[in-house]
Amino acid sequence: MSLIEKTLAGGRRYWLWLGFLAVLMVMALLGWVQEQQVGLGITDLSRNMPWGLYIGQFIFCVGVGDAALVVMLPYYLHHWRAYAKVALLGQILGTVGVILAMLFIFVSMGKPVRLINVLLYPHPRSLIFWDMLTLSGYVILTAIIIFRLLIAEQEHSAPPLWTQRLVLLSFPWAVGIHTVTAFLLCGLVARPYWFTALLAPRFLASALTAGSAMLVLILLLLKRLELFDAEEDALRRLATTAAYCLVVHVFFTLVEFFNVFYGGVPQEVEHVDYLYGGLTATSPVAPWMWLSAVLALVALLVLLVPALRQRTPLLLAACTSAVISIWIEKGFGMLVGGFEPSPFGATPPYVPDFSEWKVAAGIWALGAFLVTLMYKIVFSVRKEAES
Amino acid sequence: MKITRKEFLELSGLSVLAAGALHAVHAVKAEETSHPAGAQADPPKKQMALAIDLRKCRQRLGCNLCSAACNAAHNVPQFSDPRHQVKWIWSEPFAEVFPLDQNGYTRRNYTGSPLPILCNHCDHPPCVEVCPTGATWKRAEDGVVMMDWHRCIGCKYCITACPYDARSFNFSDPRTALQQVNPDFPTRTLGVVEKCDFCAERLAKGEPPACVEACPEKAIVFGDVHDASSEISKALEESYSLRRKPELGTGPNVFYFL
Numbered sequence: 001m002s003l004i005e006k007t008l009a010g011g012r013r014y015w016l017w018l019g020f021l022a023v024l025m026v027m028a029l030l031g032w033v034q035e036q037q038v039g040l041g042i043t044d045l046s047r048n049m050p051w052g053l054y055i056g057q058f059i060f061c062v063g064v065g066d067a068a069l070v071v072m073l074p075y076y077l078h079h080w081r082a083y084a085k086v087a088l089l090g091q092i093l094g095t096v097g098v099i100l101a102m103l104f105i106f107v108s109m110g111k112p113v114r115l116i117n118v119l120l121y122p123h124p125r126s127l128i129f130w131d132m133l134t135l136s137g138y139v140i141l142t143a144i145i146i147f148r149l150l151i152a153e154q155e156h157s158a159p160p161l162w163t164q165r166l167v168l169l170s171f172p173w174a175v176g177i178h179t180v181t182a183f184l185l186c187g188l189v190a191r192p193y194w195f196t197a198l199l200a201p202r203f204l205a206s207a208l209t210a211g212s213a214m215l216v217l218i219l220l221l222l223k224r225l226e227l228f229d230a231e232e233d234a235l236r237r238l239a240t241t242a243a244y245c246l247v248v249h250v251f252f253t254l255v256e257f258f259n260v261f262y263g264g265v266p267q268e269v270e271h272v273d274y275l276y277g278g279l280t281a282t283s284p285v286a287p288w289m290w291l292s293a294v295l296a297l298v299a300l301l302v303l304l305v306p307a308l309r310q311r312t313p314l315l316l317a318a319c320t321s322a323v324i325s326i327w328i329e330k331g332f333g334m335l336v337g338g339f340e341p342s343p344f345g346a347t348p349p350y351v352p353d354f355s356e357w358k359v360a361a362g363i364w365a366l367g368a369f370l371v372t373l374m375y376k377i378v379f380s381v382r383k384e385a386e387s
Numbered sequence: 388m389k390i391t392r393k394e395f396l397e398l399s400g401l402s403v404l405a406a407g408a409l410h411a412v413h414a415v416k417a418e419e420t421s422h423p424a425g426a427q428a429d430p431p432k433k434q435m436a437l438a439i440d441l442r443k444c445r446q447r448l449g450c451n452l453c454s455a456a457c458n459a460a461h462n463v464p465q466f467s468d469p470r471h472q473v474k475w476i477w478s479e480p481f482a483e484v485f486p487l488d489q490n491g492y493t494r495r496n497y498t499g500s501p502l503p504i505l506c507n508h509c510d511h512p513p514c515v516e517v518c519p520t521g522a523t524w525k526r527a528e529d530g531v532v533m534m535d536w537h538r539c540i541g542c543k544y545c546i547t548a549c550p551y552d553a554r555s556f557n558f559s560d561p562r563t564a565l566q567q568v569n570p571d572f573p574t575r576t577l578g579v580v581e582k583c584d585f586c587a588e589r590l591a592k593g594e595p596p597a598c599v600e601a602c603p604e605k606a607i608v609f610g611d612v613h614d615a616s617s618e619i620s621k622a623l624e625e626s627y628s629l630r631r632k633p634e635l636g637t638g639p640n641v642f643y644f645l
């Protein structure tokens with residue numbers, strides 16, 4: 001109980017921020033209720049795009065789950081002291097990311113009240129079944145870890161052995177949730193854009209990039225707000241991790257392009273072509289995909305050169321670019337490329353409706369809300385432990 | 388933090404093993420289960436199929452009696468917005484249905500004319516494979532791919548997995564888009580997926596599907612392709628036929644005579 005009470009002590013800024021997020025969440029809830037009552041027809045989803053922004057955000061959010069991996073693994077396996085205070089923050093971000101991912105699937109469903117059918121009539125050949133198990137399992141597992149690590153910090157003691165073992169179990173699990181998510185798409189013969197064995201590795205590379213870049217951004221923000229002073233060493237190491245992962249991410253993407261374009265099988269080329277504007281004159285997604293490509297290259301340049309990435313404003317810009325780039329590519333392009341052009345060659349543009357943005361914003365707001373509360377608890381526990 | 392790398396590796400190895408074991412258990416369970424969803428294990432004794440003779444169908448370009456009969460029989464909602472239409476059997480131009488089965492010199496006669504398309508009641512239906520609830524399954528006795536509209540959670544995974552665009556999601560309340568309701572067939576609700584069911588309700592009474600009966604040219608033949616003496620098997624033996632995207636390995640059971 002005492003842990004939860006800690007979220008109640010905060011200044012004006014804190015309450016304004018939570019209030020703002022609460023407003024977004026209420027708007028999203030109302031928007032979702034309307035979508036359920038009137039039908040998903042009020043969104044821009046259609047026969048050609050049965051999945052859209054929501055499922056894209058789901059993919060991106062599972063990636064945020066890997067923010068935990070980039071700090072927890074080096075700390076618990078390689079004993080990087082620099083991450084002593086950061087590891088828990090990364091774990092919280094990751095767990096909240098996976099909660100959001102599940103919510104995004106939920107809002108995309110036509111009959112969510114029947115969700116229980118997945119467990120009543122389990123159908124293990126369906127990847128959704130496994131996704132549901134692995135995602136909820138990950139949240140439960142890491143929630144226990146977070147709780148126990150907090151207690152340990154409160155008591156100034158090392159976490160018990162069983163917690164440490166759970167932490168180790170969470171590493172392959174984190175890789176697993178993203179693999180299962182990729183399998184959801186890459187086993188479908190109907191969708192050539194996804195039908196590639198490289199999808200799971202690509203998801204992992206982009207997730208680790210976005211996860212570490214996001215963590216850098218959060219740490220810089222917390223520093224600015226004077227809430228938490230991340231060590232320079234931790235930031236430097238995270239930036240290096242982001243750099244390596246981004247290199248792999250860009251490499252994987254280029255490898256895929258080579259395969260598609262050099263091979264030149266029309267059914268494969270047309271999807272990538274559509275994404276980058278080569279197929280139709282008016283592809284609303286093309287400018288975004290190009291923006292994503294440019295941002296990735298900018299981030300790559302800055303992160304690769306140590307002299308550049310050590311300058312805080314540049315690091316900030318690079319990490320922002322990396323996150324936005326991957327958010328466009330995974331959170332949106334992935335879905336559009338999968339569905340357009342349709343099996344009949346149709347390319348009706350998909351532009352997410354205001355209602356979809358509203359619901360998505362509310363879910364993200366819930367994420368920010370949870371992260372804020374959890375960080376608040378962590379910082380109060382630490383302050384008490386110090387004094 | 389006294390956990391060595393060795394311990395970690397052991398632990399990861401264990402979890403991989405556990406996952407493998409789980410998979411095996413599930414595979415066994417899937418074989419045992421009597422639920423229709425497990426039906427992919429053995430091929431159905433019968434396999435209902437449909438063969439459409441386009442030589443006859445082309446005699447009446449623009450005719451849509453087959454889809455009209457289907458829509459009336461199954462309370463298929465008629466939404467005006469093409470992006471939200473619900474379709475069981477409908478027409479698309481040949482060139483788009485068979486994009487790979489033509490070259491630049493094919494007679495316009497073939498490529499331009501529309502032809503009826505519907506769910507192919509595939510031998511290995513990806514829609515059934517991906518459905519997390521078993522709301523769609525392949526019927527063991529005759530290979531018809533069925534839908535349970537009360538179980539479907541509207542996740543639309545099956546729409547994503549079907550290579551033939553044969554499934555429709557109810558983006559609005561389907562009951563508002565019906566001019567007349569056939570009281571003998573259920574209507575659907577908002578947020579569920581539906582598709583052609585080969586007129587399972589008529590098959591139960593020993594009648595052929597509504598589209599077969601409605602065609603004035605007798606262009607559609609229906610029957611069991613596993614039975615060598617059936618009308619459809621004979622027709623398939625006589626003339627060369629096409630199927631949509633057979634290269635995907637789904638084993639479509641709707642055939643077209645050119």
Ligand code: SF4
Pocket residue numbers: 505506507508509512513514515532548549550551552553554582637
């Ligand atoms: S055509 Fe599509 S909906 Fe019909 S059985 Fe095959 S995959 Fe399923």
Ligand code: SF4
Pocket residue numbers: 517518519520521522523538539540541542543544545546580
């Ligand atoms: S939309 Fe319905 S039928 Fe299709 S996969 Fe989901 S639960 Fe199954």
